[in-house]
Amino acid sequence: MASREIYDTGFDESSGRTIAADTCPECSGRLETECGEIACQDCGVVVESCRLDRRRPRLFADDETSKARTGAPLTEARHDRGLSTEIGYKRDANGNTLSSKKQRQLGRLRREHGRARWRSKAERNLATGLVEIGRLSGDLELAQSLREQASSLFRTAQDNDLLVGRSIESIAAASVYATCRLNGTTRTLAEVAAVASVNVDRVENGYRTLNAELELPVPPQSPVAFLPSLAAEFELPARVEQRAREFAVRAHDEGLSSGTHPAGFAAACLAVAASSMADPPSQLALADAADVSTATIRNHRDRLTAFLAADE
Structure with missing residues (x-):
């Protein structure tokens, strides 16, 4: 789109903003405002749209307005959502050292503030x-x-x-x-x-x-999600992890991994994929990493091996 030029302006009552004249700068078509967006009805070019301005307030060199912001955003991680008062110790807001008398006074205020911190x-x-x-x-x-x-x-x-x-x-x-x-x-x-x-x-x-x-909408876990962490723990090659991923996806599509421990089944996929290595990880090490028993790894490995042999 061509660079914007300055045209005669007027006030648009539907958006409450001052906009360009009602002729399109591209084709001289008619401009209309809809949902806060000014567009040409002929060629469809968007002249201007309403957006939230999240920048800082515009300040000038000779402006005496305080440049301090309104504080940190609200957070769910604190019981008061971050609106509590913090009482300092040895320095004031300007960084100046407080006197001993003032520090003792702040200490008493801190103690009383801590006692009255909880409303219930x-x-x-x-x-x-x-x-x-x-x-x-x-x-x-x-x-x-x-x-x-x-x-x-x-x-x-x-x-x-x-x-x-x-x-x-x-x-x-x-x-x-x-x-x-x-x-x-x-x-x-x-x-x-x-x-x-x-x-x-x-x-x-x-x-x-x-x-x-609370009826949480918790989705079922897939064994594929546990493969990267398990493969990284044993420093397995990328080709082994890729083969294990293919096994896990095929088993998941056929319902073979339904009702199983996802991390244990992922470890079994790695065991099958790494079986051709010179020094593959042991069943005990895989079981410890997946937090399952060695019998779980062995059973999943045997089922997966039989499934892959029958599928071929």
Whole structure:
């Protein structure tokens, strides 16, 4: 499209904006505004459209307006969504050192602020759970967006009284695991329980409670999703991982992997794909990496081998 030129302007009541004249700069056709977009009715060229301006406020050198922003955005990862007050220690907002008298006064204010921080026991439990979710997300190297979703899920569980009779740590770990399942992030139940403050049985019980009571739209896990992490752990060649992926896809299409442990079946696919190597990983090592028994690896391997032989 040709570069925009400046034309006579007028006010458009439908969009509440000042726009160019009602003739198209390309074909002199008629311009009309629809859904905040100004376009020519003849040639279809878009002259101007309404967009959200997310830039900083425009400031000039002689403008005395404060350049400070309005603060950090709201977050679900904190019990007050990031609106709490933080009291400093030795320096003020300008970086100047405070006097000893002022520091003692701030210390007393900090103590009273900490005592009045929680409006109820439920809010204190919420803060405890969100801190636990933040710790688990850091240990599992999850993205900030997943932490936000897990925190929101924990809030929903508390609002539905799912914490009654259950520990905060188990529901927090279950929220992290459920968020990973909902977003297709490959974190097994054992991996979450390994960094959690409770054992795997309590994490599994919390996840089942969330899944049943909140009716989470959790998709079934595919063995293909676990292949990259397992192959990287044993430093297998790319051709072995590719062959294992082909086996897993074919088995999944035929329903062979239905009802199986996805990580265990992925480990069995790697075992079959790496069988031609000079030094393939042992069944015990694959079982430990997938958190299953060696019998599971052996049974899946035998079924997969028979399926591939019959399919050929």
